[in-house]
Amino acid sequence: MHTLSEENYLKCIYRLWQDRGQKITPTAIAEWLGNNPASVVDMIRKLTDKQLIIYDKKKGVELTPQGQKDATLIVRRHRLWEVFLLEKLGYDWDEIHDIAEDLEHIKDGTLADRLDKFLGFPEYDPHGDPIPRANGKMAKRHSTTLADVKHGTLCRVAAVKDTTSAFLQYLQKLDINIGTKIQLIEKIQFDGSLVISIAGGERTTVSQKFGENILIDM
Amino acid sequence: MHTLSEENYLKCIYRLWQDRGQKITPTAIAEWLGNNPASVVDMIRKLTDKQLIIYDKKKGVELTPQGQKDATLIVRRHRLWEVFLLEKLGYDWDEIHDIAEDLEHIKDGTLADRLDKFLGFPEYDPHGDPIPRANGKMAKRHSTTLADVKHGTLCRVAAVKDTTSAFLQYLQKLDINIGTKIQLIEKIQFDGSLVISIAGGERTTVSQKFGENILIDM
DNA sequence: ATATAAAATTAGTCAAGGCTAATTTTATAT
């Protein structure tokens, strides 16, 4: 079994792998976790010894099959708890992440599966991220962002990339949720700002950064 | 905020205080937690510094008002999670304690209260222990055991003292749950064994130790 | 090709929270 720290590193590596698909360096991990690179080097050694990752200076850090399996389970637990907190306990969108961050480390053989069943086997968490199934498989991740589509496109908010409460609260203020329809009216050449219409409403301008954090369906 | 270890010590001290009402010594704490007495002495210093306990060689360890408040909240969380695990996730009686042992340490300002509401404000946990209310008050604890009543008495199982799975599984086998009616037919002088009838059924003999761990109403 | 900057690594430190072994204090029994 893994310690809390080991689990956090595993999850971090998993997320960097999913998000960027690029070479995962000690520095990238350190930045993501807010840790010192020296600490990361230590943990890389530890996770390598446990055969959860492989580290090659050229290729960066990669998860072994076991590492992937373990990381997936942590993500599964995290996302299931998020559903629980939102749907059953009535928390807001921006409050659930941090609590799930703790709950995801509760280890019990059948807990995730029971929770999954209790929640009705949800496919996506409240931020639109797919929940890994008990068998490790999971629905496709949305990859197109609002910043990627061309002007005129009408799309549906499928997920968000950023899960900080600053971002989520901004979304609340704009009245954007998973499922909200957004039409991209215009892209400003100068700085990539986006002029959009939310649920058929008035024009609003948002930043490029904002658009890059909204994942969509069409 | 308290560390995991500090919380476990607090809870332990609280339980010893409730259970025995006697002087709480470092040795007693060490035994309960399965730790070395030397470690206990260290933690007593730490909790004293945090003004959660007062330690006096004559009187033993006592909780300060703040210590009581904090310990009560941990117990509240533990018992609420036990209800959740049993009622919502379908765990068995003997499985919930260990998982709740981890869940109780999840700290979020409103989590316990939301869970409480979600569960319908239960008064007792699945082992019959009263759940501290949000205001710190709690229902009376049952104190009469099956070993205390005189022969012939018909009583109702209100709670159990021991929560080890060995004991709880034995109860399952005997088909005893909270609410089960038990009549004490006879007490054996020699060793305190009890001859009982469970839910009006056949006579069964149980040990004195067994009887001391069954708390009853009449 | 080499100077400079960035990244990675090593070495040594620290706090938390355990431990063992040794010692001191307190209780208990004769």
Add this chain to the structure above:
DNA sequence: ATATAAAATTAGCCTTGACTAATTTTATAT
């Protein structure tokens, strides 16, 4: 009252997982 046993305490050590500072390796730009 004193010997013995039990309990409490101290001292010193260990592991985990962080840190800083110093060093080495790797990339990048001229």
